[in-house]
Amino acid sequence: MKTPKPKAVAFHFAGPIPVGSVIVLKGYEYEVTETRPHTRRDGDATDIMTWKAHCIECGVEFEQTTGRSFSSFKRRCEDDRTAFMIARDKRNGDA
Numbered sequence: 251m252k253t254p255k256p257k258a259v260a261f262h263f264a265g266p267i268p269v270g271s272v273i274v275l276k277g278y279e280y281e282v283t284e285t286r287p288h289t290r291r292d293g294d295a296t297d298i299m300t301w302k303a304h305c306i307e308c309g310v311e312f313e314q315t316t317g318r319s320f321s322s323f324k325r326r327c328e329d330d331r332t333a334f335m336i337a338r339d340k341r342n343g344d345a
Contacts, residue, residue: 285300303325
């Protein structure tokens with residue numbers, strides 16, 4: 251049985267990011283469209299942020315939601331992400 255790798259935290263924000271803020275990462279733009287307060291299970295206060303981006307495959311706009319700390323941004327819409335995963339699995343002989 252494979253042991254899951256711990257998730258690396260690539261992004262951590264000390265506080266909420268204002269709506270309308272844009273982050274450019276490797277040429278892709280991610281815009282904050284909503285920030286809302288959230289209480290974690292351990293009782294600590296944090297924020298949930300909704301980001302808008304455009305799919306690198308088809309250009310359709312999609313959203314993703316993160317907390318203040320997360321490991322990566324999505325680059326593909328749900329349809330293209332599914333197609334990408336199937337193609338990757340076929341290349342690796344997993345399909």
